[in-house]
Amino acid sequence: RKEVEQDPGPFNVPEGATVAFNCTYSNSASQSFFWYRQDCRKEPKLLMSVYSSGNEDGRFTAQLNRASQYISLLIRDSKLSDSATYLCVVNPNSGYALNFGKGTSLLVTP
Amino acid sequence: ETGVTQSPTHLIKTRGQQVTLRCSSQSGHNTVSWYQQALGQGPQFIFQYYREEENGRGNFPPRFSGLQFPNYSSELNVNALELDDSALYLCASSFPGYEQYFGPGTRLTVT
Numbered sequence: 001r002k003e004v005e006q007d008p009g010p011f012n013v014p015e016g017a018t019v020a021f022n023c024t025y026s027n028s029a030s031q032s033f034f035w036y037r038q039d040c041r042k043e044p045k046l047l048m049s050v051y052s053s054g055n056e057d058g059r060f061t062a063q064l065n066r067a068s069q070y071i072s073l074l075i076r077d078s079k080l081s082d083s084a085t086y087l088c089v090v091n092p093n094s095g096y097a098l099n100f101g102k103g104t105s106l107l108v109t110p
Numbered sequence: 111e112t113g114v115t116q117s118p119t120h121l122i123k124t125r126g127q128q129v130t131l132r133c134s135s136q137s138g139h140n141t142v143s144w145y146q147q148a149l150g151q152g153p154q155f156i157f158q159y160y161r162e163e164e165n166g167r168g169n170f171p172p173r174f175s176g177l178q179f180p181n182y183s184s185e186l187n188v189n190a191l192e193l194d195d196s197a198l199y200l201c202a203s204s205f206p207g208y209e210q211y212f213g214p215g216t217r218l219t220v221t
Contacts, residue, residue, distance in 0.1 A: 004152070043200055043212035044153065087152055096166050097143065098202075098210060100152030 003027060006088050006101035014109055017078045021104045023071040023088030033064055035073045036087040038103065044087055047073075078108045113137060114203050114213035122219045123191050131186045131216045135203030141165070142184040143210060144176060147198040159184055160206060188218075196220045 006023045013019050025033075033050040048055065050062040050071055061074040071088055088101040113136035123129050135142050141160045145153035155168035159178035173189040182203070188195055196219050202210035 008150075041198075041217075043214050045212070046209055097155035097158060097168060098145075098153075099155070100145075102150070102152045 002101075003092075003099045004088055004090050004101040006104050008102050008104060010105040010107055012107045012109060013078055015078055015080060017108075018074065018076045019078055019106065020075075021073045021086055021088070021106075023073075023101055025069050025071065025088075025090045025099070027090065027092050027099075028066075028069060030090045030092045032091040033071055034089040034091070034098075035060075035062055035071075036089050036100070038085045038087055040084075044100075047086070075106075078106075080108050080110065082106060083108045114201065114211050116199075116201055116213040116216050118216060119214070120217045120219075122221065124221055125191055125193060127191050128187065128189045129191060129218060131188075131199050131201075131218070133184045133186070133201035133203075133213055135182045135184070135201075136211055139203035139205060139211070140182050141204045141206050142178055142182065143202045143204070144184070144186050145200040145202065146170075146195075147200060147215075148194075149197070153200055156186065191220045193220050 035047040036044040037047045038044045050064045054063045059076045063072045085103040087103045090099045115134045117132045143158040144156040147153040157167040158165045162178045175187045178184045198215045200215045202212045204210040
């Protein structure tokens with residue numbers, strides 16, 4: 001079983017739609033959690049960290065459920081510029097390796 | 111921009127050859143991590159260097175090796191290249207326990 005699993009998509013949604021991505025992780029002792037965004041043929045960039053209490057950054061909301069080992073990302077009012085691959089990332093030990101999921105591809109269409 | 115640079119941008123090698131990829135970390139960052147991203151996959155951790163010492167290694171064979179220099183820049187060396195080594199190689203710099211900042215990557219093609 002892979003350490004971080006995501007639905008690869010693709011998710012094709014119209015502008016203005018709300019879209020949700022899910023991710024599960026296998027290591028219950030994992031310390032920290034993130035969503036990264038990766039544009040085509042570019043490097044991953046940190047979108048947001050994920051906390052147990054849930055956190056929001058503008059149109060983006062991230063949730064963590066430690067009991068279910070489940071992470072989610074909600075994007076509201078999708079923009080064309082949100083088209084990218086979204087990577088779920090788990091850090092089992094602070095300062096150590098990042099474990100990436102395969103990524104979920106999002107295409108927002110006019 | 112993150113301030114992390116990698117060279118070269120693209121590289122084409124033949125199976126069996128050796129390759130060296132380079133990474134300059136963001137100013138002040140003393141930790142460099144290397145990742146391999148095959149097409150359609152997420153990045154996979156190769157190893158991490160902290161203050162010139164290997165600080166952890168993923169599931170990669172010994173023909174993947176690295177160095178970190180006193181200025182915290184780093185090299186990734188791959189010997190006896192195989193076709194499956196074709197990938198985007200990413201380095202990330204950080205302070206231990208803090209956000210990792212990725213460079214633009216080196217795209218390696220092995221023919």
